[in-house]
Amino acid sequence: MSTDSTSVLAHHYDTMEQQQGSARLGMWLFLVTEVLFFGGIFVAYTAYRIWYPEAFLAASAKLNVLIAGINSLLLLTSSLTITFAIHASHEGKQADLRRWLLVTIALAIAFLGFKSREYYNDYREHLIPGKMFYSVPEGEKHTPAQEFEEKGVNPHHVQLFFMFYYCMTGLHVLHMIVGIGLIAWLYILAKRNYFHHPDRYVYVEVTSLYWHFVDMMWFFLVALLYVAGSRQHFEWHL
């Protein structure tokens, strides 16, 4: 225990181990609650997927696998870079820490950029439950509802799929924005030499735990929504 530690030890803790251990346990417990939060909507989705397999498979085929793939790579890489940031902080290397935090933020913003493009495409194709589903998109001849009906698939159930798609990916996007905010805050603190005390690396670590969780949730979304089954037609464009 370095003599510096007493200045970073909060008043209600007795030792640094206690403080760091509490931070870790707290974040793990929070992530457990997040598992249950997402788990709730996953269970609801799964129930409908079992009841309406055809509609859900047909709807899933309309999702853009290329963008999902790119986003997966971006997010996975960002989990790597934030781990580098922890290491830098542990070693007391301030410049490295700041750099890796920035790279992580950049990758996350890129993810959001591709996601926005994907949402925009969905909007253009009128794949939005409600009135838009029954109106003809520009440059097309049929409404999405008609398209699915022609394939022999219930358009109501397809809209249910898209409700889940927007809710699940939307919740994920919200969590990413919060994550970006947290990492940005770490960057600001790093600029203020907050991490000059190596003991404080634990805060980068617990933020990275959150970030890894967001990453993991993304892969669950890919598995559940994007690759719902064999498909004859891939959406393979940007």
Place this chain on the structure above:
Amino acid sequence: MFIANIPLLPERGCEQAAQVDYLFYFISAVTGAGTALVFVLLAFMCSRYRKQREGEQTPRILGSHKLEIFWSAVPLVLFLVMFAWGVVVFDQGFDVPSEAPEIFVVGKQWMWKIQHPNGVREINEMHLLINQPVKVTLISEDVIHCYGIPAFRDKIDVLPNRYVTTWYQPNKAGKYQLYCDQLCGVGHSQMIGWIHVMEKDDYDLWYNGKRPKIDDGPTDGSLAWEGRKLFLKLQCASCHSAKGRAPILEGLYGSTVPLRGGGTVKVNDGYIRESILLPMAKVHEGWAPIMPTFANQLADKSLDLTQEEALIRLIAYIKTLGPGQTPTRTDKFPAPIGAETDPSKLGEKK
């Protein structure tokens, strides 16, 4: 049972009510004894061991494994007995006699519409013949309701888009309260009515005052008869006939059919209803998914017919379809039973 004019137990309208009551008495006895034991012990301890002197010594008793096990095991055993007996009583609600006539009930904000198989329609009242088992199939037009009859000790949530069934065999004539037991809006507490259980003579009097006796086949005015009218009006036979565009419906009810895309389904009320409203959901194997939905064509205000009521009639008709009975032409509509069919006698004043 009344005490000083305050009712304590509801009437029993059927044998199941008595079964529920016996179970209730058992649980009351066990829990009453347990509660009384706790109360007596508390009172005894508080009085016997009240503080006599400041700072008096008490024995250092930490616990007893034997007692812990005892008062965990005994309650558990008693609770499991309650569970088992409860299952036995609960099961009785599922033993619907297969030949029981079926009454349809449609719940909507804020009334109950009861449809007897012979076509009699009631609102908020259900007349039943004593000792006759009757199957009740219920559905809601809008939100969740609940069909509750305390005298039968029975209630069942009535859901939209899904048939639920229960059954009664009343054994005591009388007038029993009917309630809606699931909050459904402003009129929830107005959605009440009466179950009239009648002896045979009274029942026949009521029944025959409404409709002629039943023959073979759809009787004029019965649910199936009305369903036939709808079947013709909606031109179902243009596909569901020998023309080969859609499966023949004769004898289909009750069978199990394979589905396009795998799996099978039992052709019951729910499947027929779903096929009319959402034809794409479960398509019979070997047929193309071309049936349009009839969701917007069923209700008819001029006939005072809601969508669910129309569906009930269609289903009642389809159930009766035997071999060779699919109507082939829609331009010839058979006259109602009892009506004049001799064209020379049909009065057309020129």
Place this chain on the structure above:
Amino acid sequence: MSTMSALHTHGGHAAPLAGAAPSDNYLTDGYTWKSWLLTVDHKRIGLLYLVSVTAFFMIGMAAAGLIRYNLVTPSGMLTPDQYNKVFTAHGIVMVFLFLVPVVPGVLGNFLIPITIGARDLAFPRLNLLSWYLYMAGAFCACWALLSGGVDTGWTLYPPYSTRSQTNVAPVAIGIFIAGFSSILTGLNIVVTVHRMRAPGMTWFRLPLFVWAMYATSLIMLLATPVLAVTVVLLAVERIAQVGIFDPALGGDPLLFQHMFWFYSHPAVYIMILPGMGIISEVITCFSRKNIFGYKAIAWSSVGIAVVGFLVWGHHMFVAGQGYYSALVFSLLSMFVAVPSAIKVFNWTATLYKGSISFQAPMLYALGFIALFTIGGVTGLFLSTLGTDRHLHDTYFVIAHFHFTMVGGMVMAYFAGIHFWWPKITGKMYSDFWSRIAAILMCVGFFMTFIPQFVLGYLGMPRRYHAYPPEFAVLNVLSSAGSTVLGLGYLFPFTYLIHSLFYGKPAGDNPWGATGLEWRTTSPPPTQNFHHTLVSTEMPYEYSLPNAPKPTFSYATASGEPVKEEKANVH
């Protein structure tokens, strides 16, 4: 603060540091608005909760009063629409804004660090955030309920809640926000209990209140997120008008019920477990005996929490969930009843050969045991399939859960408030009026809710604005009882506030209770203790020769000499 050097304390109380001012406690440590609204002191946050929770309790009580007022006559005194909105408000306010947060927020916050020998909770700023989230959610929900109202019942069942023309979305959002307060408080407590116990405070030396709060916090952590996602989906469905639970689009209203009750059943254990913890503390102190079966009670708290997650379907026996599901849920519900029974027997056994005194905390505790027992056993009628088909959605259910939540939890809460009031405020309240209030509450409660069991078996449905005339007498009895009950609730409000100004100083350990909180001053200093304590003994050692002695006597406090009591041969 030195770390490992410690003062071994058994009985008696820790002397304050030489030189510390006698009025140096957490209440006097700053008088500005900021020092209260931006505090990170768990004790002050506990008081913030106390004030806000009391305010919402009063709103909920007012709604309850209107309900009983309406039911005084068979045709109803309010309009049906008003009535629907009133009982919805009563349910939402009482469940989400009172029963769930009250003990974790008030007594949990205040006591947990002190009872385990810590200086604060693990995350003090998160604790303050919890309170602000609670207030934000509460304001959002109350705005929704009071301006226009919500008429779906606190259970918010679709499809009615999707189509109702009332403020369902804002109230759902309010519940969502308040839910986060619950989650974060639970998180704080779990980490605190794991990481911040004083040296020597092993798990099996923890007071049972802490065990109870720990089990409660596990439930808060795990169950609340499911409610969060459920109300989010409901709000989305309402705002976007596209169905997830709406059958018109192939949605399933039963899915909502499953998701809702997956939280709301464990939620009732969130509400009752802390109360059970309080009772363990009070019964031992006022019978001067060790708790009978410490480990049994500790493990039964965790057992209730775990098994409580497996029984939600017993709210849906007649909802259409399927025969085998119903069977499984009924069977599991029988198992969850056993730990509660164990506790009742253990508390009763604790009284055996004790030295029992009957101040207000003890009267509330005894009332709890009596009323909770009735509430608990009536649950068996509902978890038994055969009887539930008759009793579901009738007044029997209402009577059952009011016996457990009001006769149980609220009584336990009052027991706790009366037990720890001297510690929290440093003042003693009127012994006479506090006993009167306890008795009044018990009597009023009985009068209000016993008739409802009868009404339920007769078949009177819940949430009925008007009812058939043959139920009139029982309803009038119930409403009459509710006025007595309401009167009972007013008493503590008056004499407790009175004690703040005119109460006698309580001293460190007025009740002579064990527990680390009684070894510091009343009120405690901001840092809780003047020394770091080491725990060396099990809790509730009232029978040992060095057991703490009550330092407060009403007799001496009023200035009259203590009468010589006759020695009694045991």
